[in-house]
Amino acid sequence: MRKWLPLTAVCIGAFMLLVDVTIVTVALPDMAADMHTGFAGLQWVMDIYALALAALLLGSGSLADRIGRRRVYLGGLVIFAAASLVCGLAGGPGALIAFRAVQGVGGAAMAATSMALLSASYQGRDRGVAFGVWGAVNGAAAAAGPIVGGLLTEHFGWRWIFFINLPLCALAVLVTLKAVTESRDPRAQGLDLPGMAAFTVGAGALTYALIRAGEDGWGSASTLALFALAAAAFAAFVLVELRGSRPMLDLSLFRSPAFVAVMIAGLLTSGAAFSYLMYVSLWLQSAEGMSPVGAGLALVPMSLAAFAVAAGAGRLLHGLPARLTIGGGLLLIGAGALLQAGMLDAGDSWPALVPGLLLTGVGVGVSIPSLAASAMGAVPPARAGMAGGVLNTARQLGTALGIAVLGAVFHAGLVDGLGGQPAATADALAAGGAGRLLAVPGARAWVDAAFASGLRETFVVSGALGLVGGLAVVLLMRRPAAGGAGGAGGAGGAARVPAPAGEPAARPQQPA
Template structure:
């Protein structure tokens, strides 16, 4: 049993990281009520946790190669635990968002090292078993997140979704210290600090511009200035990577149409499949009156379908063109979103969403196993770690931008559904305050009219959100069909991770 302790240490960290993505989704209405925060604040609580790893994953991987993967993993666990405690004790939305960002920094350190630690700890058949167990834990964690979050929020309060991380972190640190050996790359590159800084600035500026665009106006000086800053920062990133002696991302990789297709597919898959879940959760709890546990159960079919399909897709679709598997999966994601946009109308309840959630989950399960293998096959073996980090970055960035873009679409659709006379209600409704508004309305016809207006507004907002999500999925499918036409050369042996409703890291062997 002792030989599986390194796997236990890695799986504890992975489970906690992925649970903390989906566990927050069902707690958002309670957070909004307790913290008196608005719609943009809720978006940032979700978004910053994806944005920090997107910005720092490649840099964290380079740091781990230089100073030791075990050391960086332990540092990530410790930082994650401290930030979780601070999130649970936060007294305002600004503090909560800041500490969620620190959680994301700790998560980046853990994301960047887990697979390298497993690769160093196991060889041969044991490595395949370890990757398989790690993938199963990924899927189980993401599926369990809404249920665990619902139970904790409903019975103990939303702060316990963060406090629960402390004993798990402590156990993971203990097992890591006892059983995980240190490893590093003797030929590791120096840190690309300029690349990290410019990429972080670009991603943060664009995300903030999109989140604030609905309130400030898309042509306002603030929005255009932030977008301009983001474009300038990304341009700086390109220059730094082209001129640097040790870039964290070798831009020559993008000369391969296969690599470009995989990056685009990873980004659009995360944005299309997962980013609307927080808005669905707000509707389920604030309008449909469901408990946090009930809302978590509604989202379960998607994650369960993705988990089951991905477990078999890696073997059943082996040798199939990546354009067919990845493109087909994204096509199903787009169709699933269209089903959700087509079926719901004012007065429909949560069962109307289930067919679309199931189809989306199947699409995620079909596409996910091929993403990592195709990325590995598109580059030289010496660039395998960089390619895997780039794919993880694309998926995290897809989630962050997806939450921002779909949030703007949802809010605009909500305001449109309210009409001119109800525009003042859009912010409290988007922040999960529908129940309080209805309770405060006079009983009788006035309350019934308000309830009908709220129902119609949410139907409008969600329909527009699903249509935007479908557009992302179908655009990703088209790019995959066009760019991923050939089966990549054989990559390093690996067991694909089951899909999960999160931009979870994919199992990638580091060189």
């Protein structure tokens, strides 16, 4: 059994990394009440973690190739543990948000090295088994997050969703030190620090602009200034990558329509399928009176459907063109969100969402297994590792931007549903304060109407994102990919769903 210790070390890290994406969702109302934070603060608690992951994934991979993957993985575990401790002890929203960002730094180091560590530790059939187990753990983590978060929040308090990481990190460090050997790329070059800085500023400014748009309006001076800063930073990033001697991202990859399609799919899969869950959780707990565990269980149908379908997709869908599985999956995600919008009325509760959540989960399970294989198959083999890192970045950025965009839509929908109520009422509802407002006689009717309006508009936008993404994938992947030499998907429409026991390049990089 000693040979499976490296797999154990990597899986513990992967489980924590992904659970912390979703575990916070059901704890948000308790955080808001305890820390007296508003809607924007809750968005940042979710967003900053995904933003740090997105901004640092490629840079962490480059650093690991240069100084050692085991060393960077261990560093990521230590940073993640320390940040989790401070998050659990945080006395205010500022400290919590800051150290959620530090958590994302540690998570990026762990995510960027997981596949490389497994590749270096196993060969042949053992490698296929290792990646199969790793993929299953990723899926289980996504499903377990809301339930684990609900249990910890309800029985021990929300701070324990962070404290629970400490013993897991300690175990992962011990097993890594004992069983994982060091590996690096002898041809690795230096870090692209200007590129990392420009991308981080651009992603952060864009997310902040979207959050401020929900508070101050799309045409406010602060919102427009942040959009301008984001545009300038992304333009600088493109220039740095084009002219730099050690670019973090080879922009020539985007000459392949198939690669562009997969990046769009990665971005919109996360944005359309998962970003609205925090607003659903706020509604279920603050307006419907559900416990954190109950809210977590109400969100599980999507995760279970995605896990079940993804587990069988490799066998059942093997051989189908990736444009059909990825594009079709996104269309199902969009249809699932629109189904939730159509079935939810004022006064309804969580059962109205279940059919749509299940349909969305099926779409996620159909599309995700072939995303990474298609990204790598659309580029030359020498760029396969970079392609996987870019896909991971797109998916995390999709989560961050999706939370910000849908937050603005949700808040606007609350205002519309409240009719003549003051704007401060919508702010209170968005921050989880429905319980206090429901003490007012006659408030139930307008609280229900406001949440129904806010969630319906959120689901409509999510559905539109899914449908647009699905159509873009189907159209772009019909065209031959330029420069996709030697990959499984050298032609955009020829990329196939990977077999379930494939080599690492055929494995999903990071399920949401």
